Amino acid sequence: MRIGFDYRIGRGILKADRIIHPYSLRNLTQKTLTSCFPDIPEKSVRHRHLLIAGLPESGKTIQANYLARYALKKYGSGLVNIVAVNSTADAIDQMDSKPVQLIIIDDAIKEANSRLSGRNAGDISDFYQIRHVFEERSRSLKGIVITIYISQRFKSLDIVFRNAHAIIFKTVATDPEDAKAIRKYIGKEPYDYLQNITNRIYYEADDLAKSEAVVCLCYSNQSGSFKSPFVEPFLRFKNSDMTMAGQQTVSFEHNEGKLLEKYQRKPGWRLPARIYYLHRIEHKTWPEIAEDKRIGKCDSDCRLMERKMRGELSRVIGQEYENWKANDLEKRGFKVQRGGGISEADIIAVNEKGLKSVYSCKCLRYDRRVKLPLQEIRPEINQALRDNCEIVLSVWNMHDDTEHLHYLKPDALPSELVIDYVKKGG
Numbered sequence: 001m002r003i004g005f006d007y008r009i010g011r012g013i014l015k016a017d018r019i020i021h022p023y024s025l026r027n028l029t030q031k032t033l034t035s036c037f038p039d040i041p042e043k044s045v046r047h048r049h050l051l052i053a054g055l056p057e058s059g060k061t062i063q064a065n066y067l068a069r070y071a072l073k074k075y076g077s078g079l080v081n082i083v084a085v086n087s088t089a090d091a092i093d094q095m096d097s098k099p100v101q102l103i104i105i106d107d108a109i110k111e112a113n114s115r116l117s118g119r120n121a122g123d124i125s126d127f128y129q130i131r132h133v134f135e136e137r138s139r140s141l142k143g144i145v146i147t148i149y150i151s152q153r154f155k156s157l158d159i160v161f162r163n164a165h166a167i168i169f170k171t172v173a174t175d176p177e178d179a180k181a182i183r184k185y186i187g188k189e190p191y192d193y194l195q196n197i198t199n200r201i202y203y204e205a206d207d208l209a210k211s212e213a214v215v216c217l218c219y220s221n222q223s224g225s226f227k228s229p230f231v232e233p234f235l236r237f238k239n240s241d242m243t244m245a246g247q248q249t250v251s252f253e254h255n256e257g258k259l260l261e262k263y264q265r266k267p268g269w270r271l272p273a274r275i276y277y278l279h280r281i282e283h284k285t286w287p288e289i290a291e292d293k294r295i296g297k298c299d300s301d302c303r304l305m306e307r308k309m310r311g312e313l314s315r316v317i318g319q320e321y322e323n324w325k326a327n328d329l330e331k332r333g334f335k336v337q338r339g340g341g342i343s344e345a346d347i348i349a350v351n352e353k354g355l356k357s358v359y360s361c362k363c364l365r366y367d368r369r370v371k372l373p374l375q376e377i378r379p380e381i382n383q384a385l386r387d388n389c390e391i392v393l394s395v396w397n398m399h400d401d402t403e404h405l406h407y408l409k410p411d412a413l414p415s416e417l418v419i420d421y422v423k424k425g426g
Helices: 029-036 060-075 088-093 114-138 176-186 188-202 207-211 256-264 270-281 286-291 299-331 374-387
Strands: 045-053 080-085 100-105 143-151 166-169 212-217 222-227 335-338 347-350 356-364 370-373 390-397 402-408 416-419
Touching (some): 029 212, 029 222, 080 088, 088 100, 088 114, 114 143, 166 176, 176 188, 176 212, 188 207, 188 212, 188 222, 207 212, 256 299, 270 286, 286 299, 299 335, 299 347, 299 356, 370 374, 402 416
Parallel strands (some): 045 143, 045 166, 080 100, 100 143, 356 390
Antiparallel strands (some): 212 222, 335 347, 347 356, 390 402
16 A cells, blocks of 8 residues: 555545544635635626624634635736625625626624514615626626625524625634534534634634634535635725714705805806706706796707806815815814815825825716716826825715715726716615
């Protein structure tokens, strides 16, 4: 008998990852990555769902950063849209047309708790719609949507979110019900292995243990070890409702009616302001406006004047919105630097951890998809490239008085920006 050769299966020299010691688990790291990050399909949209569960300070966010970097390496940064937020609804708002959508939901138990009964029905509905939303946004049937949910609890998560292609357990649970559920999913020996990892993290202060976990590949009924190297954290989770302790942000307010009254008294603006009011406020059609004897202009001239007034209002209200945005960021604990020139970024904001973002503030009126030339945010692009940080395109829609944030990578921008209209409350 030759040592190191497996005669039973005839697969040649045994490699380290195929040697299973009596008290170790099969390493399922590569199998997990291959199955959950598949190649981009030719004629379909695939959805892969992962869950990372573990107690606080067990390395869940580190794990998410590793998976995100793996996606960028496999597919290429230009093909991946990474969305890191705190709810599925926020994630859907930030999906775009890139072929790979990597959606990471932090602290998922807040939105996906099974004990909330019907209160989380909206999040479940959003989760089921993710693949269809991507098909609509991309206008193709070619791509991958990968969702990664991060949670401190396991059993409390709704079963919809536990039905994952892979569940990565970072620690055992202190709650008896959670512990029982985890043991049922992975089995006794993997649970003992996970207990050892937990002991090393919390009782031996062994940070290296945070790179280890137990993975359950639910659809193939397999459990094994999952090992990942430490990576530099780069994910920044966005939460539009997040404020500093003790602070409350006030929504941006403007008075379009008073502005129109002001412009109706200004030379050269009376007619554009009147036409804008009739069309946008009273919802008159263009033929109806042209027939108004007080207007005395043809249909095409009315359209041009309305467009002129709309642009002026966007400029004036946009300046008010930019001022409000800077004040709002300061209230939430950011250090804010305002741009003072036409070739400077609107706002540069640095959070308490030193992470920088460049803000471009726009005030638009739209009720359908609109396109924005890159030239509109050129100062912000240049600033973000210099500082190696992201761009936040902060848009106030005057159509329904809603704010929409779009997170952009300055080195991976399309030729023009596409902004989809999202109904208020939708």
